[in-house]
Amino acid sequence: MRAAVLHAFGQVPQWEEFPQPVPRDGEELIEVTAAPLNNIDRVRADGSHYSVRSGEYASGGLPAVPGVVGAGRLPGGQRVLFGSRCGTMAQYSVASEQATFPIPGGLDDAVAAAAWNPxxxxxxxxxxxxxxxxxxxxxxxxxxxxxxxxxxxxxxxxxxxxxxxxxxxxxxxxxxxxxxxxxxxxxxxxxxxxxxxxxxxxxxxxxxxxxxxxxxxxxxxxxxxxxxxxxxxxxxxxxxxxxxxxxxxxxxxxxxxxxxxxxxxxxLGTGTMPPPDVIRRMLAELLDLLASGKLHIDIERVQLSAVGEMWTRDQQGRRPVFIP
Ligand SMILES: NC(=O)c1ccc[n+]([C@@H]2O[C@H](COP(=O)([O-])OP(=O)(O)OC[C@H]3O[C@@H](n4cnc5c(N)ncnc54)[C@H](OP(=O)(O)O)[C@@H]3O)[C@@H](O)[C@H]2O)c1
The missing domain is CATH 3.40.50.720 (NAD(P)-binding Rossmann-like Domain)
Incomplete structure (x- = not known):
């Protein structure tokens, strides 16, 4: 598959071939439709975020695919938001059931993916x-x-x-x-x-x-x-x-x-998160407000092949969302 690939902390990820991830027990393969570039992805990729001491960068090492959240399709076609141990800035990723959330009808994948983290x-x-x-x-x-x-x-x-x-x-x-x-x-x-x-x-x-x-x-x-x-x-x-x-x-x-x-x-951060039921409830409320147009987020859709150019650009209040 094609993916954004980080070779060393502090470098800009490159658009290139990378092995497709293989689901483990309890995981599904996901065809990625949208992967936002959040600040957490940047600080994880430069090695300065506390979360890189654990997780896939620490256990699997580099090279790795960045991206903590994304949107995509399950094998049955359901549209979901997901978090993945394998990164989301790729054509394919994997996620466990606990890390997937349905996207309400009428809400665009890229908007939902952009809104999750912020x-x-x-x-x-x-x-x-x-x-x-x-x-x-x-x-x-x-x-x-x-x-x-x-x-x-x-x-x-x-x-x-x-x-x-x-x-x-x-x-x-x-x-x-x-x-x-x-x-x-x-x-x-x-x-x-x-x-x-x-x-x-x-x-x-x-x-x-x-x-x-x-x-x-x-x-x-x-x-x-x-x-x-x-x-x-x-x-x-x-x-x-x-x-x-x-x-x-x-x-x-x-x-x-x-x-x-x-x-x-x-x-407040990834080290101070509430129990999963609170996250599910808050995320569902947030996605419903987005779907009904009561909540606003500015996004910019960008082909994932342009990951290198987008990585360091000032966002000016808009969230880039990569489309693989
Ligand atoms: N803990 C969490 O759960 C969580 C979740 C999401 C984000 N965050 C963190 O929150 C921060 C902002 O995220 P974001 O998504 O809003 O980022 P963003 O869209 O890239 O916006 C960056 C913000 O930082 C301001 N800024 C940058 N450098 C500055 C400086 N030297 N002095 C004053 N203001 C400066 C910008 O101000 P101007 O545009 O006005 O210049 C803008 O308001 C990041 O550190 C991110 O990692 C935390």
Whole structure:
């Protein structure tokens, strides 16, 4: 079969011949119809994601086929989303029954495949990891990305009272009110202006939940802004959900902000997933909303043979989806 093949960490995958995977007991062969290029695929391929210490890259070694999720056809013709130990950026893959999810009628394979990783992350953020109380104030750091845009919509879906969206790309920022943001913050401004905007847009009450796809400097500016530095009666809670690291892999965390601002830090990622029934329920809800047009994601269909050109391109808020 033809596939995107990664030969060494840090290299760009190449479109070439690769042995077709053979299903093990309990697995089915899947004819792949769509395989999105998510950021997790990039950081796994450069060797920096924690998940490469286990899984197929560690056990099977390289060369290997990238791609953690995809859409395809089972031998009986059913359309499914699937996750695979063998990678998804290929003409064929394999998946166990537990790792396949039906695609609702009327929903395009490429759209469903594109939405799984970023959409489920957004759904799990508000619906499971940091359950949102109706009316709460939410800040999304990195709201201009594919995942951030879905998080804006998820915050609305789960009943946020106020949604503040922060990012750099002005064109995308301007679209976010149409997805449910009440206010946007331009992160390209000088740090002082960004800090002032964080305080102004959070209002007197401040943020109940920050979903953070950036980390690094923008997060440090936020923490400086919410550090009250004064005695404060009445307990307040700011949950900071660490979900991505586009602006840096670490931050400097002043102890005072934990004490003065009621900051609580949690993480969400492949190492902090809920039980399978929660994933199935959330994914089904997400796919139904997509199928009924109530949830929006921008995608760009690309032939898988162009994997090398697409691999390092800035996505500008759109998710590339490879068609084998
Ligand atoms: N934990 C999870 O479950 C989960 C799931 C999905 C994604 N993620 C992670 O979330 C992050 C974003 O994913 P995505 O799908 O939204 O990616 P994306 O569509 O490629 O968007 C990238 C985002 O990062 C911003 N960005 C990049 N470099 C930046 C910098 N130096 N300073 C400030 N902003 C910067 C971009 O801002 P502009 O476009 O405005 O410049 C854009 O908002 C990634 O780290 C990804 O791995 C985590």
């Amino acid at each position: 959409g489920l992350s957004a759904w799990l953020a508000f619906g499971w990891r940091c359950p949102l109380q109706p009316g709460q104030t939410v800040l999304i750091l990195g709201a201009t990305g594919v995942t951030g845009k879905l998080a804006v919509q998820a915050a609305r879906h789960f009943g946020a009272g106020r949604v503040v969206a922060a990012g750099r790309n002005q064109q995308v920022l301007e679209m976010l009110s149409g997805l449910g943001a009440d206010a946007v913050i331009q992160l390209g401004q000088p740090a002082g202006a960004v800090a002032a905007a964080f305080n102004a847009e959070g209002g007197e009450h401040g943020y109940d939940l920050v979903v953070d796809y950036l980390w690094g400097r923008p997060t440090e500016i936020l923490l400086g802004a919410i550090d009250r530095g004064d005695a404060h009666l009445g307990s307040e809670r700011v949950r900071l959900l660490q979900a991505g690291e586009m602006a840096g892999s670490s931050i400097s965390l002043p102890g005072s902000v934990l004490r003065s601002a009621g900051l609580e830090v949690l993480g």
